Amino acid sequence: KNEVEQSPQNLTAQEGEFITINCSYSVGISALHWLQQHPGGGIVSLFMLSSGKKKHGRLIATINIQEKHSSLHITASHPRDSAVYICAVPPRGGGADGLTFGKGTHLIIQP
Amino acid sequence: KAGVTQTPRYLIKTRGQQVTLSCSPISGHRSVSWYQQTPGQGLQFLFEYFSETQRNKGNFPGRFSGRQFSNSRSEMNVSTLELGDSALYLCASEGTPSYNEQFFGPGTRLTVL
Numbered sequence: 001k002n003e004v005e006q007s008p009q010n011l012t013a014q015e016g017e018f019i020t021i022n023c024s025y026s027v028g029i030s031a032l033h034w035l036q037q038h039p040g041g042g043i044v045s046l047f048m049l050s051s052g053k054k055k056h057g058r059l060i061a062t063i064n065i066q067e068k069h070s071s072l073h074i075t076a077s078h079p080r081d082s083a084v085y086i087c088a089v090p091p092r093g094g095g096a097d098g099l100t101f102g103k104g105t106h107l108i109i110q111p
Numbered sequence: 112k113a114g115v116t117q118t119p120r121y122l123i124k125t126r127g128q129q130v131t132l133s134c135s136p137i138s139g140h141r142s143v144s145w146y147q148q149t150p151g152q153g154l155q156f157l158f159e160y161f162s163e164t165q166r167n168k169g170n171f172p173g174r175f176s177g178r179q180f181s182n183s184r185s186e187m188n189v190s191t192l193e194l195g196d197s198a199l200y201l202c203a204s205e206g207t208p209s210y211n212e213q214f215f216g217p218g219t220r221l222t223v224l
Contacts, residue, residue: 031211041148041199043215086154090210091167098144098156098167099210 002027002089006102014110019074021105023087032070033088033099034061043086046072077109113138115204115216123222129190132219136183136204143185144213145177148199157200160185161208189221197223 003026013019023032031050037043047054047061049070054061058077063070074081084104091097116135124130136143145157156169160179177187183204189196199220203213 033210035215041201041218041220043201043203043218045212045214048212088154098146098159098169099154099213100156101154103153 001097002029002092002100004087004089004100004102006087006105008105009103010106010108012108012110013077015078017077017109019077019081019107019109021072021085021107023070023072023102025068025089025100027092028065028068029089029092031090032063033090034070034072035086035088037084037086037104039083046085074107079109079111082107082109115202115214117200117202117216117219119219120217121220121222123224124192125224126192126194128192129188130192130221131186131188132200132221134185134187134202134204134216136185136202137214140204140206140214141183142205142208143179143183144203144205144208145185145187146201146203147171148201148218149195149197154201157187159208166208192223194223197221 005024007022033048034046035043049063058075060073084106086104087102088099118133142161144159146154148154159167163179174190179185199218201218203215
């Protein structure tokens with residue numbers, strides 16, 4: 001089973017700061033997901049990436065398949081970015097475990 | 112297109128009772144996955160259904176079960192509730208089970224007293 005580690009667990013920053021959240025995993029994968037969960041529980045899929053970099057607005061996700069590592073960056077952070085960010089990896093070869101999730105990074109952006 | 116819906120949104124039960132949660136996927140989606148989220152363990156995979164068949168099951172006791180109907184709606188059932196079953200239960204749907212992009216519902220928050 002893939003072990004997924006995220007860091008940091010908690011992050012508090014000031015509005016406008018550049019934010020980086022890291023995710024590493026133990027077993028090679030074909031793709032990785034970044035999810036966002038706001039208070040109240042709803043989860044939104046931000047990115048699925050299998051190589052290189054993806055950008056959506058102020059969010060950038062990168063992945064290095066060889067190093068088994070991915071990062072999520074937020075530029076010009078804003079209080080509305082406050083949420084829990086979770087990385088997740090799918091099972092290998094359509095295996096039986098469903099998505100495996102990191103424990104999440106609780107981000108607070110202060111005005 | 113309507114999103115994934117889950118009912119009820121909140122539920123309070125006592126130990127020993129059983130509970131049934133419902134998930135209606137996005138129209139046209141035939142794959143439904145269920146997840147449990149607790150503060151201690153985070154998000155964990157429960158099971159996945161596709162075309163009324165359970166494809167995968169996570170490492171949970173047999174008290175946790177589910178099913179999927181011909182219209183792709185899915186239910187999960189927990190029997191003989193324990194305090195540790197208090198959690199947010201999320202379902203997610205996809206067109207087919209590829210794990211490319213799962214659309215999550217708002218979740219059902221279950222409290223066991």
